[in-house]
Amino acid sequence: MLKIKDLSVAVEGKEIIHDVNLTIQTGETHVLFGPNGAGKSTLLMAIMGFPKYKVTKGSISFKGRDITGLALDERARMGIGMSFQRPPVVRGVKTRDMVAACLKAHGDGETVEKLAERTDLKDFLERDINYGFSGGEIKRSELMQLLAQKPELTLLDEPESGVDLVNIVLIGELMNDLLEKNCPIQYRKCMGLIITHTGHILDYVNARTGYVMCDGTIGCVGDPHEMLATIRERGYDECIKCYLGRIPTNE
Amino acid sequence: MSKIKASKNSKDKAKAAAGKAAAYGEDIDLNKYVSAGEEHPYQADPSQLPARTKKQMLSAGVMLDDASQRSGTYLQMDNTPIHSSVRQDGVEVMAVSQALEKYDWLADYLWKAVAVDSDKYTANVELNQSDGYFIRALPGQKTVFPVQACLYLAQAKLVQNVHNIIIAEEGSELHIITGCATATKDEPGMHIGISEFYVKRGAKVTFTMIHSWNPETAVRPRTTTIIEEGGLFLSNYLLMKPVHSLQMYPTSRCIGENATVRYNSILVAGKGTNIDVGSRVFLNAKGARTEIISRAITVGGNITARGYIEGNAPDVKGHLECRGLILGEKGTIYAIPELKGNLVGIDLSHEAAVGKIAEEEVEYLMARGLTKDEATATIVRGFLRVDIEGLPPMLSAELKRAVEASEKEVM
Numbered sequence: 311m312l313k314i315k316d317l318s319v320a321v322e323g324k325e326i327i328h329d330v331n332l333t334i335q336t337g338e339t340h341v342l343f344g345p346n347g348a349g350k351s352t353l354l355m356a357i358m359g360f361p362k363y364k365v366t367k368g369s370i371s372f373k374g375r376d377i378t379g380l381a382l383d384e385r386a387r388m389g390i391g392m393s394f395q396r397p398p399v400v401r402g403v404k405t406r407d408m409v410a411a412c413l414k415a416h417g418d419g420e421t422v423e424k425l426a427e428r429t430d431l432k433d434f435l436e437r438d439i440n441y442g443f444s445g446g447e448i449k450r451s452e453l454m455q456l457l458a459q460k461p462e463l464t465l466l467d468e469p470e471s472g473v474d475l476v477n478i479v480l481i482g483e484l485m486n487d488l489l490e491k492n493c494p495i496q497y498r499k500c501m502g503l504i505i506t507h508t509g510h511i512l513d514y515v516n517a518r519t520g521y522v523m524c525d526g527t528i529g530c531v532g533d534p535h536e537m538l539a540t541i542r543e544r545g546y547d548e549c550i551k552c553y554l555g556r557i558p559t560n561e
Numbered sequence: 562m563s564k565i566k567a568s569k570n571s572k573d574k575a576k577a578a579a580g581k582a583a584a585y586g587e588d589i590d591l592n593k594y595v596s597a598g599e600e601h602p603y604q605a606d607p608s609q610l611p612a613r614t615k616k617q618m619l620s621a622g623v624m625l626d627d628a629s630q631r632s633g634t635y636l637q638m639d640n641t642p643i644h645s646s647v648r649q650d651g652v653e654v655m656a657v658s659q660a661l662e663k664y665d666w667l668a669d670y671l672w673k674a675v676a677v678d679s680d681k682y683t684a685n686v687e688l689n690q691s692d693g694y695f696i697r698a699l700p701g702q703k704t705v706f707p708v709q710a711c712l713y714l715a716q717a718k719l720v721q722n723v724h725n726i727i728i729a730e731e732g733s734e735l736h737i738i739t740g741c742a743t744a745t746k747d748e749p750g751m752h753i754g755i756s757e758f759y760v761k762r763g764a765k766v767t768f769t770m771i772h773s774w775n776p777e778t779a780v781r782p783r784t785t786t787i788i789e790e791g792g793l794f795l796s797n798y799l800l801m802k803p804v805h806s807l808q809m810y811p812t813s814r815c816i817g818e819n820a821t822v823r824y825n826s827i828l829v830a831g832k833g834t835n836i837d838v839g840s841r842v843f844l845n846a847k848g849a850r851t852e853i854i855s856r857a858i859t860v861g862g863n864i865t866a867r868g869y870i871e872g873n874a875p876d877v878k879g880h881l882e883c884r885g886l887i888l889g890e891k892g893t894i895y896a897i898p899e900l901k902g903n904l905v906g907i908d909l910s911h912e913a914a915v916g917k918i919a920e921e922e923v924e925y926l927m928a929r930g931l932t933k934d935e936a937t938a939t940i941v942r943g944f945l946r947v948d949i950e951g952l953p954p955m956l957s958a959e960l961k962r963a964v965e966a967s968e969k970e971v972m
Contacts, residue, residue: 360924383927383936392928398921402943411939412929438943459929 311335312357312463312501316368319349319356325366326352327526334463337498339489339515341534342505344523345546350505351395353523354465357503358392359385372463391461393452395468395505399440405451406435412458422458429454429484445472446481453484464488466504470511482514491516509538522549571677575687578678585865586808586837589779591681594720594751596689598639601715607636607644614713614744620802621740621773623711632736635694635710639719642692651702652735653695654710657726660695667695670726674757674785674814682753682781691722693755698733698764707736707769714741714778717748725756729764729792737766741780742773749777749805758786760794762817767795769960774804776833782809790817790846797960800836801829803862808837810867815842815849815877826855827945827964830862830892839867839897844877844907851878856944857885859892869899872907881911886918886944 312334319327326349334340344350356363357370359382369378377385400408409422426432429450440448449469456464469485470478485491490498504511512534520534524546530537540549582588604610607625610618615625618636628634633647633654642656653660661667677687694710714721729735743750752774760766766786774780786794794813813822824840842851857864870879885894898911918940926936945964 358928360928381927382924383930383932386928386930394925394928398919398925400922400925400940400943402946403926403939404943407939407943408926408929411926411931411935455929 311371311373312503313371314357314368315371317356317365317370318367319352320364320366321352321362325526327356329368330526330528332521332528334501334503336462336501337490337495338519339491339502339504339517341512341517341520342503342523343509343520343534343537343541348523349526350523351467352526354392354467354503354505358382358390358465386459386461389462390465391456391459391463392465393449393456393467393469395471397440397448397452399438401438401441403439404435405431405437405439408439408455409435409458412455425454425457428457430480446474446477449473449481450477450484453481453488456488457484462500464500464502466502468505468507470506470508478510479514482511485511485515489515509534509541512538522546571672571687574678575684578684579681579688581678581680581684583680583682583781583808585810585867586781587806587835589751589781589806591685591720591751593749594718596685596720596722598641598716598719598721601638601641601643604636604644607634617742617744617773618711618713618740621711621742622738622769622771623709623740623742630706631709632704632706633696633708635696635708636713637692637694637711637723638713639716639721640690640692642694645694649704649706651699651733652704652708653697653699654708655695657693657695657724660726667726670728670757670759671724672757674759674787675755675783679783683755683783685720686722686724686753686755689720689722691724693723693725695726696735696737697728698730698735700730701732702730703734704736707738707767710737710739712739712741712752712754713744714750714752714774715744717745717750720751720753723752723754725754727756727758727766727768729760729766731761732763733761734765735767737768739768739770740773741770743775743778746775747777748775749779751779752781754782754784756782756784758784758794760786760788760792760820762789763791764789765793767797769797770799772798772800772804772807773802774807776803777805779805780807780809782811784809784811786811786813786822788813788815788817788820788822790820792817792820794822796822796824796840798824798826798838799960799964800838801827801964803831803834804836805833806835810839810841812841813843813851815844815846815851818846819848819850820846821850823851824853824855826866828855828857828864828866830857830859830864832861832891834862836862837865837867839865839869841867841869842879843871843873844879845873847874847876849874849877851880853879853881855883857883857894857896858941858944859885859887859894860889861892863893865895865897867897867899868911869901870909870911871901871903872909873903875904875906878908879910883911883913884944885915886941887916888918888941
């Protein structure tokens with residue numbers, strides 16, 4: 311279980327996230343909507359533990375342990391993984407090496423080649439990670455690394471952005487693998503938190519809980535499909551107004 | 562004993578340049594060193610050399626216990642050639658002094674690519690009894706395995722004067738690994754190495770040089786390559802061990818149409834190391850191409866990384882890439898890329914970057930579960946990895962092994 315309580319986060323001295331509460335039970339996948347600049351990525355980066363994202367108030371617990379002060383790499387080794395929206399290019403570091411490093415940390419003998427085949431990236435293993443990758447290739451590469459890492463909590467920052475219609479099907483399948491969606495919920499050990507702008511990914515990945523985030527706070531919680539319909543029809547402003555006053559506790 | 566038939570003209574020019582400081586690098590006082598060294602006995606079987614010597618040579622990529630993957634071997638200890646042998650037909654490996662006795666025409670190749678009066682170091686080689694290796698691939702002959710050569714500095718306070726001639730005749734293919742090493746870890750010494758490469762029409766030469774000096778050695782190589790029509794010259798240089806002062810600016814002159822040259826340099830400078838290394842290419846014939854790539858890391862030392870491409874003919878193309886990483890609190894990297902175009906229609910470019918490891922990259926790897934140290938090491942290892950187009954897989958693997966073996970100097 312991931313439990314975020316009264317969380318405020320500042321970046322370079324400026325508070326971006328204010329008093330956020332959110333709980334994801336084991337086996338669940340939640341979706342985070344919100345306009346640009348709402349603080350969605352900041353929330354994910356803070357959960358992952360990037361040093362630039364300072365927790366100024368509140369706490370983050372994962373698997374029953376307070377991880378608020380835990381380092382980024384320790385959180386990764388504890389079972390939190392992240393798919394980056396725009397990961398950096400690391401020249402000289404081969405995609406193969408990255409996947410192998412992920413396997414080493416949580417490996418179960420699954421080979422790099424098998425994962426590359428599954429993600430349709432066999433021709434990319436000898437290339438520098440993310441160097442010259444298209445939008446879809448970056449997303450598949452991120453998912454390939456996560457499939458090797460096998461996190462219990464997967465944070466996905468706009469997994470469908472820059473992905474064409476053919477690739478999005480594969481991205482959806484990979485996410486379902488990662489989140490154990492083909493396994494009955496009572497047997498799942500994995501959970502996910504997905505940021506989506508367009509909501510297209512909901513056509514491929516089932517999620518029961520959605521949030522709308524605005525100005526660094528979570529404005530509402532509900533069925534993500536209903537939320538998406540409202541957002542598409544009326545825009546974020548109307549959506550937020552509609553749910554004003556319904557600040558969730560999600561306890 | 563050298564029997565180089567230097568012309569009176571060369572001697573006169575050398576005398577005139579005996580006090581001429583080099584254009585770059587610290588001016589080394591040659592009087593601090595002795596020129597006459599002890600003679601060393603010839604070694605018919607180099608595997609019988611002392612284990613310690615072989616280990617030092619191995620640190621520079623020279624394998625003596627198993628030479629089955631070498632086309633030939635040349636060893637020079639101080640100023641004495643102590644071994645030369647070939648394992649493949651069509652390749653010649655011997656001391657230059659020996660080759661000059663065998664071939665009258667060879668004198669024409671001496672000081673043809675490198676000017677004898679370039680500076681006091683070239684002059685010193687001419688004015689002292691100097692030997693070196695002569696490596697030649699006969700027309701159309703292609704070596705499968707590389708020829709290896711080791712220039713070994715055994716005696717303290719000695720100037721090792723070396724003059725090498727390498728000729729790849731028309732249509733031939735020649736791979737060379739040269740390793741330079743010292744016997745001691747801390748005795749002063751000096752190495753001056755002249756290398757003149759001649760890549761004839763349609764020939765291909767790969768030249769991999771690994772330097773493994775000590776922190777008290779001064780090194781002044783002077784190298785020029787002449788590349789004829791359709792010729793290809795690939796040069797890989799690896800310096801990861803400490804050296805007191807090293808300055809070189811190897812130069813290629815593409816004189817034939819579509820001649821191609823690539824330089825790759827990997828430089829690591831620890832505290833007390835001062836290196837000034839560049840690569841310079843003159844594209845003097847139509848369609849000539851070059852790519853110069855250098856990777857420099859300082860962990861406390863000073864590095865000047867130069868690069869120069871000059872386009873003097875139509876349709877030439879050149880790219881220069883210089884990247885530097887500063888690890889640790891001190892150390893300097895001074896990147897100086899230069900391009901000169903002298904006519905319309907040429908295509909020259911460069912990129913240079915000097916800085917620290919990007920935090921964003923370290924954190925990206927940490928988000929996959931690597932510790933900060935592991936992430937940093939992975940990025941540094943990647944930085945040092947240069948994929949060299951055209952290098953045979955075996956040489957590529959050897960270069961990779963040499964980089965990996967030296968990584969602890971950086972970490």
